Structures are given as structure tokens and as C-alpha cells.
Amino acid sequence: MADRDPDTIKAEIDEARDQLALTVDSLASRANPRRLADDLKAGVVRFVKRPPVAITLAGVGVLVLVVTVRRARR
Template sequence: MADRDPDVIKQEIDAARDQLAATVDSLAIRANPQRLADDIKAGIMNFVKKPAVAASLAGLGLVTVVLVIRKARS
């Protein structure tokens, strides 16, 4: 085993510890359930706001209202 300076080894260990702590913090932020839910919600809202999707949903809503009214009248 090569003779290594203990101070250099300590610095390397400290740097590795800091890097590991940063990685763990990053993973904790990415796995936060509230953040995941917010990201999913934002993605859905962006999808629904597209003109084609909005028009399709409006048409589906209109058909549903017409069917409910017809069912209530008969």
C-alpha cells in the first residue's frame, strides 16, 4: 500500500461525504410526494389546456348534458 498523507485522505473522505450528502438531499427532494403530485397536476393542466383537448372535453360535456336531459324527460 502506498504511503499517503493522512490529511489528503481526510480531505478526500470529507469531499466524498459532502458529495454523498448532496446526492441524498437531491433524491429526497425528487421523491417528495407533494412535489410529485404538483408535477403531475401541472402536467395534466397543461394537457387539458391544449385547444384540441379542451374542445373534446367541451363536446363530451355537451353530449353528457343532452343525454341527462333526455333521460330525465323520459
């Protein structure tokens, strides 16, 4: 093994530590439950706002309303 300057070794260790800290921070941010829930909610809202989905949900709502009213009259 070649002799290495202690200052160079220390600088490499510091650089590796900083890189590891950035990686850990990035992973913590991605795994944040609040962020995951917000992303899921935004995705569902985007999906539901699509015209075919919105029309289908409105139709299902009307069907449920009609069935409920008919049962209530009996």
C-alpha cells in the same frame, strides 16, 4: 499500497461525504410526493388547456348533459 498522508485521506473522506450528502438531498427532493403531485397536476392542466383537448372535453360535456336531460324527461 503507497503511504498516504492522513490529512489528505481525511480531506478526501470529507469531500466524499459532502458529495454523498448532496446526492441524497437531490434524490429526496426528486422523490418528494408533494413535488411529484404538483408536477403531475401541472402536466394534466397543460394537456387539458390545449385547444383540441379542450374542445373535445367541451363536446363530451355537452353530450353528457343532453343524455342526462333526455333521461330525466322520460
